[in-house]
Amino acid sequence: MSVQDCVRVAKRQRMTDTTSQQPVLDAGTQSIWAVLANELQAVLNxxxxxxxxxxxxxxxxxxxxSRPLQVMALAKERVNTWEYRRVPRCWLRLFEDASLAYVITLLNIRDDGNKWVDEVVKVVDNAIIMTGASCRSALFTKTLLQLEHVVEADASPEWPEAFVIVSPASLETGNFxxxxxxxxxTSFQAHIDEHTTPLLIHRAIEHWPAxxxxLRPSYLLKRSLGGRRLVPVEIGETYTHSEWRQQLMTLREYMKEFVLSRSSHGIGYMGQHDLLRQIPALKDDISVPDYCFTSPPNHRPATLQGQPPVAELDEPSLNAWLGPKGTKSPLHHDPYHNIFCQVVGxxxxxxxxxxxxRSMYAHGIDEKGINMANTSAVDVKFLRSDKGTIFVVNSEDAPLFCAREDFQEAILAPGDSLYIPAGWWHYFESLTTSFSVSFWWN
Incomplete structure (x- = not known):
């Protein structure tokens, strides 16, 4: 959707924006939802x-x-016929507004229990994740804020008070x-101008409430409507493995099955998800590092030369990474500079x-036509031994990689921030339950 579209819609939503932080409680308990449904319908019309x-x-x-579910199905069908970046924006807008129309229906016919709440959250999150909800985000946010008054008394499951985090042994390496x-x-700007190399920054985020x-599962449940918010979960070792797949599930389901216990379905990772935009209450627990507003160097690294330039970001792009011990991001590089902040674990x-x-053995175009040139075909795992800290699964196929000795490595602890320059290859593996936030900027 064009910027102009969103500006026009935002103007018409102004009256809802000004009240989105306050629940409509003065209309009587039974009519709160009717008032909200009427407000949403007025904007939709x-x-x-x-x-x-x-x-x-x-x-x-x-x-x-009259038939929001059928319109949602039509819009989804149209969206799925295109590569996502080529989807005509009108179909994303249609899915967004059809989802809003179905939310209105659910508010008007709610049952005595809270099943309708589950369905509203599911519909809203599907719309946010699928479309970005760039025109209806204020309305969706207002709806979810109202629901907090319904689910705040929900009982939390019998989970530990805090994630169990055991500090790993120190890293013995000459490649710190x-x-x-x-x-x-000024010092950080001088570093990226003169060196443009990784920099591990200790204690820069210790002031974050996060x-x-x-650390507390109960807090994450509270901030996500009792764990009802939907998140995309990567199931399988990494996205380079054939058995890897993605699945939408509630945050409660994900934490119960994959984070707080060992799942029979393998490893599940909520990786590279814009969770903090989806749940603004969690974004209030952090702040964007000032380093993201310095000026990156003008030169393009060898990994990015010959590739089309990436879009200039108006503000840092945030992603959250939550998973149990053993979750990994395969060896790859990104087109943006990155401040990677370790919060938990x-x-x-x-x-x-x-x-x-040339020693990274980058993938090419895969069988689905997806360009994987930024991802290495070398399959590695963290494993301490007399040969180092990395075990190369397919070492016989990667002699050049195994010969490289100019790598750098570290174990990130809670409160650490890592500057990763654009174009640098990097591999991550969680050694405990881990919650991190990355900030892309250029």
Whole structure:
């Protein structure tokens, strides 16, 4: 959807934005939801003439309020016929508004129990995850804030008070990443200008409320409507393995099956998900590091040369990473600079400079036509031995990689932040239950 579309819709939502932080409690308990449904319907009935949703045609728009599920199915079918980055924005807008229409239906016919709450959360999160909800985010947020008053008395499962974190032994290596206490912005700018190498920064995020609150499963449940919020979970060792798949599940289900116990279905990882935009209450527990607002160097590393330039980010792009011991991100590089912050638990990281790219055995285009050139075909695991800290599963197929000695490595502890320059190869593996936040910037 165009920026103009969103601006126009945002203007029409202004009256809901101004009240989105306060529940409508003065209308009486039984009518709160009717008031909310009427407010949502008023906005849904008032499209701007130039809203891109009109490109879907008059027929689906006419059926939005009476048959929202059918319109959602139509929009999803259209979306799935395209590679996601090429999907016409009108179909994403249609799915977004059809989801909102179905939420209105659920608010009007709610049952005596809380099953309707589960369904509303499911519909809203599906819309957010699938479309980004760039035009209806204020309305979805307002709906979810109202629901907090229904589920706040929900009993939490009998989970531990805090995640069990056992500190790993210190890393014995001669290839440490350069480290320091929190540098000044001037010092950090000088480092990336003169060296453009990884930098491990200790104690830079110790003031975050997340450092304490995210240790508690009960807190994460409370902030996610009793764990009802949907999250995408990667099931399998890494995305380079054939058995790997993704599945949407509630945060409660994910934590119960994969984080707090060993699952019979293998390893599950909530990796690279914009959880903090989806759940703004969690974003309040952190702050964007000031280092993300320095100026990155102008030169492009060897790994990115010849590739089309990436979009310039107006603000840092945040992603959350939550998983049990053993969750991994395969060896890869990214087109953005990264401040990777370790909040809960411990994580091993190994990095290789862009000049080592020929030794990384990068994937090409896979059988589905997806470009995997930023990901190494070398399968590695963290394993302490007299030969080092990495075990190469397919070492006979990667002699050049095994010969590289210019890597850098560290174990990230809670409170650590790691600067990863754009184009540097890096591998992560959780050594305990781990919760991290990455900040891409350029």
């Amino acid at each position: 008032d499209w701007d003439p130039e809203d891109s949703i009109r490109l879907c045609g008059d027929a689906p728009l006419a059926l939005l309020s 990443i350069s480290s320091c206490g929190p540098p000044t912005l 450092m304490k609150s995210w 411990y994580k091993y990281v190994r990095l290789y400079p862009p000049v080592d790219s």
